[in-house]
Amino acid sequence: MSDSNTKESLEKISNGSPKPTSPNADLKLDFASFWEYSPAPESSEHVKIDDRYNHFINGEFVEPVKGRYMKSVNPATEEIICEFAEGTSEDVDKAVKAARKAYEKTWSKLTGKERGKYIFRIARMIQERARELAIIESIDGGKPIRESRDVDVPLAAAHFFYYAGWADKLNYAFPGRKPKSLGVCGQIIPWNFPLLMLAWKIAPALATGNTVVLKPAESTPVTALKFAEICRDAGLPAGVVNIVTGAGATGSEIVNHPDVNKIAFTGSTKVGKIIQKSIAGTGKKLTLELGGKGPNIVFEDAPIDQAVEGIVNAIFFNQGHVCCAGSRLLVQEGVAEKLVQKLKDRMETLIVGDPLDKNTDIGAINSKAQFERIQSYLEIGVNEGAEMYQCSSKIPENGYFCKPTLFTNVSQSNRIVQEEIFGPVLTIQTFRTPEEAIEKANNTPYGLASGVWTDKGSKIFKTGQSIRSGVMWSNTYNKFDPTSPFGGYKESGIGREGGLHGLYPYLTF
């Protein structure tokens, strides 16, 4: 064994120099025969989810005018968690009126410094209730507790912290310009990062002096309603933040309400286009964070083991329900075989199962509808002639679970290469030259995020400059930070969220 290790660690690359690899670089990962994983469920006893939730309008929880409710399902168990209000035009109108009144009477009259202090309070209260929010996020949306606990919730709090500090510094952000707030913002968010997307939307809107009507997704409304409690407990003036729940029809009422000054939407490109069309000619400001089909490029000189970890993180993070997921792997031919084998070995170690278990790597698919959509793409892929590989790990009998999946033998025009699947499904293509990789990378209508793996700095910059996407992860993937602008080129959206750039969409000059 040691012999082969030594040999492998001195493996030659094309220019003849020894390439350093880890001593165990070519050992197959095999955790299961070393130890067994006992269940390690996060206790959810202290978390209280009500049977029924109402809209949060003008600082109060109010019943929907039409009295209709929808149900939120735990995708890991298919059990109903709670009921929530179905917003109609009457509810949206009430919310917009409350937001307008709050904008005119209180929020726009406050100094930036005072506004900021409210936002800081919210940030702190999210931190205080972090574990509760994380557990609810995992129950309602199916994501592994490790992710909701370590990524979603801390980042949401960090977002409020970051933008709170901007509230009284806006005059320093835009050289030669004095920014002004817009008024009432209508915000519609997706189900993949419910609380985090809420933070991305609400934090900059409040910091810039706007008021908000926000609709969470119909499959994940609970943390937004918990956030409403936080707004109330933080003493945020009534009407500054309004949460109206419901499905697409409710969102459309927000988009088309005449007294909304700005629409911010995160979701599919299909719906984004409908929104852009429906506000045509109204002069409403618009930001869109839409779909993606992120290329993840691995060059021959990349640190292969790190790249494998990066690929796993790029496509299997949050069950692949990530608009910026690295869903198209592009591997340089020389390392393709080795890399794919290592990737398959690594996939064997992934634990798919109970989202609340702290060992779980991949949780439940968010909803039945999404589960069926992913299944249909798996069929499409196979019918297109691609080779499908799924790891052998067990998945629970109940709930919506999908095994991590690879497709090889795909071509650029295949639907599974061109269309966003939004699940744990990776396509693998190979390339010979950097030019070919770039051409393939750019050959979709999307341009949200991409990855590049190489040991050579100049190659990183050249590749980064040539790929048309808003985020470029080099030797890393799926990293997020409130100071870092995020958003797409082409059909992946309009505008940026995060960082100083995330202030622009909420201001006029």
Add this chain to the structure above:
Amino acid sequence: MADRIEVLKTYKTYVGGKFPRSESDRTYQIKDGKGKHIANACRCSRKDVRDAVVTARSAFGGWSSRSAYNRGQVLYRIAEMLEGRKDQFLRELQLAGIKEKDAKHEVHTAIDRVIYFAGWTDKISQVFGTVNPVASAHFNFSSPDATGVVGIIAPEEYPLLSAISMIAPVIAGGNSCILLASETNPLPVVSFGEVLHASDVPAGVVNILTGYRSETAETISSHKDVNALFSSISDNKFRKLIDENASINVKRTEHYTPDDWYSDDHENPYLVLKFMETKTTWHPVGF
């Protein structure tokens, strides 16, 4: 002695560094304020628009990857060439019935405006780029990057000044563009193509079409290989059409209808940024 018979100019379009006629072979009459014929202009077709988009797309990569310094020099060269030929533009504006004083004002402002934007090419990422202090061990920076192919729909008023005021910020940011010139007086804009041609602007970076917006605006606004629209038509029905068509492929749209094209307000980097994307790059920090 009889007056010399003047040689009249045939006005064509400017596409891909050449001066083709409309593929449709159609023209329409351009008249002065009193209704007198000045010249025929090309009445471009939908196919002309599509051809121009192909040309602009192929020019985009080269232009956007030029150094900012070089793009600035090329823009400055446009101003130099315009200065050298300003008599021609004064004459053409006056032909359309504009008073000499006003024509001078228009041409001079246009020249100065090109110089203004020439100076931004190598400053925009310094002023508007950021290094982002992320909490993890990563180096993270954002900088502006060209959006792509931009469709410009110029207004009727101040045909030369408005067209140049719209083209300059768009190409300063590294985009390529297709300009639909003023319907009533596109002639000085077509002649501006000759200036571009003589100024080291790579072929296809700026393309100028003439004709009826009712025929061309639909095509340019719905074209899937156009990334952004810059329109200066204030009519609300037209605005709505542009916005609706923009949604076909999530085009960025900027409706820009200044009260005063001469105002210095037009000279600002935010107009350049309207046609730029922010690209953010991450890299781990460690040994």
